Amino acid sequence: MKTPLWFCLFVLLCAPARIALCQGEPVQRQLTPAQQQADFQLFRKALQEVHPGVYRYTPKAVFDARFDSVAARLTQPQSEQAYYAALTSLVVQLRCGHTKFIPADRDDKYPYHTSQLFPLRLHLLGGRAYVLYNYDGSTAIPAGAELLRIDGRPVDDILTGLLPYVSFADGATTTAKWLELQAFFAGYYAAFAQAADRYTVEYRRPDGQVAQTEVPATTLTTIKAVEKQRAPAARYPLQLDFRPDGAAVLTIDHFWVEGKQQPYAQFLREAFRQLRARGTKSLILDLRNNEGGNDSYGTLLYSYLASKPFRYYQRIGTHARRTSIQRQVHSEWFYGLYRRVFIRRATDGIYEFRGRKGLKLQQPQPEAFGGDVYILTNGWSYSVTAEFAAVARRESRATFIGQETGGAYGGNNSGFFAFVHLPNSGITLGLPVWSYYMAVPDTAHPERGIVPDYVVEPTAADVLRGTDREMEFTLDLIRRKAATSARE
Structure with a gap:
């Protein structure tokens, strides 16, 4: 779901070159009201006709009123930075972390005043x-x-x-x-x-x-x-460590594997074979700072924890095949083929994407782990990570420790991406085109993340000392449970 490398390359290809200052920061222009309004109308159509969840978390009447309010204020010339700030406030109202809004030729995290940054x-x-x-x-x-x-x-x-x-x-x-x-x-x-x-x-x-x-x-x-x-030294994103006290720690930095690295499925198969061979009773699954990746990886991981068949995705929504701004929308070359083959209109009028394995009933692995599972999460446990965590929470399969996930319990908007370039301001809007809905109870709070059973937050002193507060808490929890079991 999150493919940051090709996303950045695509944005660079879509955005035209700009004249740059000697220190590397592009020159800011003043945008006329007419330029602002033209870009704004394209921006609004792109959100309404391409983004699959524009009104998923903010009611249509509320969001449309905010659209109108911003448009009404675009009556005076203003800088690219001020215009970027005005539209960013609307992007935030989507409450969709996969939507990207990037000024041309600028770092998306440090877009302006790159020689005057707080130190x-x-x-x-x-x-x-x-x-x-x-x-x-x-x-x-x-x-x-x-x-x-x-x-x-x-x-x-x-x-x-x-x-x-x-x-x-x-x-x-x-x-x-x-x-x-x-x-x-x-x-x-x-x-x-x-x-x-x-x-x-x-x-x-x-x-x-x-x-x-x-x-x-x-x-x-x-x-x-x-x-x-x-930054820590580069390492293989999948790590399995066996501790002297008998617990095992499976760390997954992200849900994609690159180049000549060991394939993900092969790694999981061998890791869980080792857990069974060693008779491991407690598994710590460290998913902190894991922002996601390939959605099928989350499904496969849970199949190694499941004890019975399980549902993963409930449905995947999308828009109709064409929009009124079709020529301004860019995406991967193979996306059109996917839409022609897999998009169907459901009985409720919603368009759905039906080509993902995760929509089918899933089966547990023959060597699925049957011991205690402890999952570590934080705000950057996102996208595929939050999807996996939602199913583990629904099935009461693990004890969660750390902070609430940044990804929502009910799902997210992600999958393939489409890009719309706003020609006057030079901003590129990156839009997910699928809306994933997890097979979780409607009675829960789907707009919230997965809230831990034990909220544990590192302090500045922990960071400075290199203390892993969440891991230490988890290991102590395992020791106390083992001591209680020994007394019984």
Whole structure:
């Protein structure tokens, strides 16, 4: 479902080149009201005629009123950045994290003022911000300090003001929004709040003393270099580790396997064979930061935990075969073939895609694991990961630990993608074209994520010390259960 590499390449191919400044940031133009309105009408039609879930989480009357409200304000010339912000507010109202909105020739996380970025890497928890490090290497503000104000504005006001511009979430979930804002605060702050050459920062030291200092802005080049240096070493995305205490940890970083790596199905088959051979009784499935991938991978993974046949997807909705803006819509060459062969109109008038294995009754694997399962999730447990977790939750197959998933319990909009380029503003709109509905009870809260049985959140101190709070909690839970069983 999430294919970020080809998505980025496609966006680059679709967007025409722009004149760039010497430091690498494209020149911003002033857009006339006529240019804004023309792009807006194409933007609105693309959402209404291509996106499969425009009104899935926001009622049509409410969303249409918001469309009209934004359109009514496009009466004065404004910069590309201001226009981008106005339309981003509507993209967020979709409550669909798979929808992308990317200005031409710009980094989608740091689109504007890339030489005036806020220089501190933050950890957000409970609406508060803590400093992890300065991108320029300065230690003037100590690691672990709580950030209180930026240029006199309280941090909680800043975070509250930025959150409405973060679209990475499904339905009513917010955990992914906070992680996204935490990871790319500098980009969001420059795009939707302010950018400056220097920032006055008020903070509370770990010893409780309040101090204030001025810090120079940093650049996108510096941020990317530091984050690359601090990133963990590349590894195979599927890992199975057996612990001395008898528990096993299966870590899945993402649901796709590239190049010459061991095929996913082969890895799972061998992993669960080993679990059975060793007589493993407790399996920790670490799906934190797993943003998804191939939807069939989630179905296959659950078949190794199931004890009986199970339903995975209830249905997959989509739009009719053609739209009024057909010539402006671009997608993969094979998408048209899929639509001609697999799209059918259901009895309720909704178009459905019927070509996925996950729509059929699924069977458990012969070597399915029968022991205790503990699943670790956070806000970046998304897309395919949330789909898998929804079925595991429905079947009461695991104990969940960590934070609520960013993907919604009831499903998501994803699958194939279509792209519409707004010619005047240079923005590319990336739209999912399938709407996945999970086979879960209607009585649940499908717009929420999978809420853990035990909510465990890492602190800034945990991050700085390298402490894995969620894993430690899970291992302690397993030890306590084993001790209780031994006494009985």
